[in-house]
Amino acid sequence: MTEYLLLLMSTAVVNNVILVKFLGLCPFLGVSKKIDAAIGMGLATTFVLTLASVATWMLDHWLLVPLDLGYLRIVGFIVVIAAAVQFVEMAIKKSSPQLYQVLGIYLPLITTNCAVLGVALLNVQNGADFLHATLYGFGSATGFTLVLILFAGIRERLALAAVPKAFAGAPISLITAGLLSLAFMGFSGLNLT
Amino acid sequence: MLAVATLPAWLQRSLIRWGVHPDDHKRPVADLPVERLPLPARLFLPLQQHVGAPARPVVKIGDPVLKGQLLAESAANISAPVHASTSGRIVDITTYPAPHPSGLEQPVMVLEPDGEDRWIDTSPPTDPFSLPPAEIGRIVSAAGVVGMGGATFPSAVKLALGLRVQVEILIVNGGECEPYLSCDDRLMRDDAEGVVDGIRLALHAIGAQEARVGIENNKPEAIAAMQQAAAPFPEVRIMPVPAQYPMGSDKQLIQVLTGREVPFDGRAADAGVLVHNVGTCHAIHQAVRLGRPLVERLVTVSGGAVERPRNLVAPIGATAQDLFDYCGGLASAPARVIMGGPMMGNPLATTASPVIKGTSGLLALTQEEVGEDDRAGPCIRCASCVSACPMNLLPLEMAAHIRSDDPDGAFHLGLNDCIGCGCCSYVCPSAIPLSHYFSYAKGALAANERSKLKSESIKKLTAARLERQEREAREKAEAAARRKAEREAAKARAAAQANAVTTKAATVDANA
């Protein structure tokens, strides 16, 4: 039990997918202008990432490894992830038009969210078992959501601040992301045992 | 919720978590006897001195009038009549600078006093308490009484509402929390009996059981006088409240005296209370007992730039300049001239503007009193404004949205709940004009609303025009069709005749 909790903590905070592994930067900068959109994006990503971790684990262990097709891993993963995202998009469009309006064009962005593929590949690299893979996906996604929402909060405030012209927009967002990353370095070496 | 005013005095202060403590600057003016302004050469009586529709004139240029005579009648459900402030002659009906920061002109009647100050015949009822409540309201309405605290809402409309919705408590606002102002203080000290009588008449008019008079505890003389005057009447409770700006705001006084809150989308009556200012109660007393309409009022003339500050009884329509002149003129060039108090009062564009029914004070403030005219600095998010705001708003966030051209964002944060008390601007260490931002945004949103309404009505007009054009086209087409049909018919007839002829001929032929 403790082990799984630690795994969650470690993937969410210490080895944060955005701030430490630098994955998923496009949605991090793209969908962080409004807190509401960030929350929606975070939830959708959490769902997809967990789902993708599970699906790719199954694909890897039940198809690619037995057939010795490791070289097809990236292609196979991309296909599975793209299909999962498409499915989620359709389901959301039907079940929650409001959420769909909020996420809008960003849902397809999850397809190309390198965090999703990255986490799936890291799972293989780590040789994780099924439960570990699922938790790793979920923990990474939680960390992604946490940082995305924090960042969106700051950006909403920055939108009202008198940022100098030279820094306004993307530059100040990147500086902020850097400072956020600096703050998260406080967790480095976190050892709960 | 708890009614703070019912608790011991030492507890009250610590339970009120909003507001500010400006220097009150009330004395020595509050302790000086009231003087009467001599009649000026001309009086300028605006047709609109109240919330609602402007009054409609009933006299003509050149008409002689008596003091208290009706000059303009109430023109709508929410409106109030205007009476002559003295006897004399109407010399003009024109436009004149309004007591308003814009300095725009508004319609006025110009009255030239004859110096006799002769009252019109009055016939007050002998026992007003035997009259039906609605009748009191009618007298008050005819006397042109409006909220004298500055809100200038027609008082009779409020009384009628109170009677209709079964208000339980009448709140009487003797807070007078604005610095400098002491006209209500003076009124309570000098004619507490009149005020209490007005309160009892108002109670009768709305059918409420209890009146609570909130008076800030920096006016001990007024509290004592009112307590003495109210002693025979248990239904009138005098309740001292902490001196804390904006205690004299309706919503805050209701909260402190009753523990109730006025719902954001409702009126005081929805909380079972009705609020009248002490000045208004006094005006009700004058109207009902003496039959005198509202033609004069107490005005505090004060501020560092005034030579001899004092409280004056001034006729409605006297100009600000008349009052300053009587008080020895302005000693130095004032930094600001204000109608009302320094926290919420409006700056005047010109001292030619007249005193109206809602004028509680005329202040000429020096730069020293106003504080440095600093350019606003950046917000340091100290949240002083948050703790000062009596409505629990986040002024700093609202202003940030407005500054970034997002008044809607401020609206979602509660811009419409802002009562404009100015506490936020008063405490801001960066001198950010927060209240100004909010007035601007409220104006911008109102203008938006107006343009939306206009575009809707225009849409209707356009639709009507299209329909008209279609109808015209249709009618034209129908007419054309009719004509064509007629032509066809005629042709057919002609053809038929010809046919008949031919048929006949054929028959003939056949027969032949």
Next chain:
Amino acid sequence: MLAAVTSLTVLGAALGLGLGIAARRFHVEPEEIVAELEALLPGSQCGQCGFPGCAGAAQALADGKAPVTLCPPGGKSVAQALAEKLGVSADLSALGESVPMFATVREELCIGCTKCFKACPTDAIHGAVKQIHAVLKEACTGCAKCVDSCPTEAVGLVPVPATLTTWTWHKPGHA
């Protein structure tokens, strides 16, 4: 080789089939966005935006061919409403502080030709043949169609004057 081709084919086919079924099941009618946009526009069909009437403008907006600030008579409020509907951020600075205007007829120049009368999309100009025309302030959108139609240049646009009820405080720092 065969295993790789087969497995990817099967995988693709299975997922494609799944998505196809899902697309059927979760089908949603495309929104009637054009109609909604048209409802937000003033509907005076004045043509100042350069599109054929408000319906054309709505179509152009929906296609992303026109900015939300396209409607001069609508001003800021319409631009904001459109931006909200379309989910884009409006650059309202492009509109500037355009003051509301209305048309006036200079009586000494008016010949009573009724051309403006016919051009007005909101019936805001009243009068009759050979009579001086008057403008109803409440109905005028300031679209300037009448200005162009007048043969004697008797019609002009003037800013709507502030009154005590419409006067508002200026924005702080922008006196």
Next chain:
Amino acid sequence: MSTLPHPNHAPHAHSGVKVSRIMATVMLALTPATLFGFTLFGWPSILLWLVTVGACLVLEVACLRLAGRGGPKTLWDGSALLAGWLLAMTLPPFAPWWIGVLGAVATIVVAKHAYGGLGQNPFNPAMVGRVALLISFPLPMTTWVQPAPLFAAGSPSLIDSLHIIFSGTAVPDALTSATLLGHVKTEATRGVDALHAVMSLGADGSGLGWHAGSLGETGSLLVLAGGLFLLARRIITWHIPTSLLAGLALPAAIGHAVAPELYLSAGAHLTAGAAMLGAFFIATDLVTSPATSAGRLIFGFGCGLLTWVIRTFAGFPEGLAFAVLLMNAGVPLIDRYTRPRIYGHGQPAKAG
């Protein structure tokens, strides 16, 4: 009759409180602890303080000029001076001059003026400076010295000090020491438990400050006094200091009660490191803390808790700077979800 000047909106009165006065009061409250630190660590600490504060002021002027807002008023609001001062309070007293200058760059240029200057920055400038230094230059940032009072035998003279600060002469080995938190951390990696680690350092009433540390660390009691002064002057409210200290002391007390060999006591946590400085002067920074009372309680508690977590479990001996930055990042969210109930509304105003 006279026409009056352009109308100004109400109110036509002001409380007289100004930003520059707030900053000056905070600096006054910081003075006793600073002077104590100066006497404790002598000339090097004074020189480093001067360099850091001076660099901050120079950079502030430069940035304001660049931004075209170079008026004297914006400089003398004192915010740059205070940020530099706070940064200097958290540096090792014998650190070389470039530490102070680079810290000032991170503080003033990156954390403050890139965002538009005073009031616009989401992160506490002094803590950005400190964290950037700590991560970039771990060695000089963790080389602490024993107290070497001014004019005491064995203390560096002014000349020695100039060498230490400006020409990179190594600090005499005899003087180097470790802070309590740093010592416990290094001992733990060697398998020595917290109780023995504390004893081996010979902690003798560390609250009195006679031990290694930064200026702000050694003068904890004086910092506390300064903080109470600020509370009395109503510059800060009680919410953040109280909740921060509670957030730090509660888990520490529980941990210590469960396993004293693993966890330091609450008392040690409160007096060690930058706890007091953080609680009263850093976390309470007006610009980067929440605006509502409830938000301030959450913010303070979070700072305290994260400080304890980082001190106890993570790689750095002192975590307050990280904790403050982490909570700074959450301030917009905290503000958004702790909006007070508006008068007359059943519920807080809907999110905007």
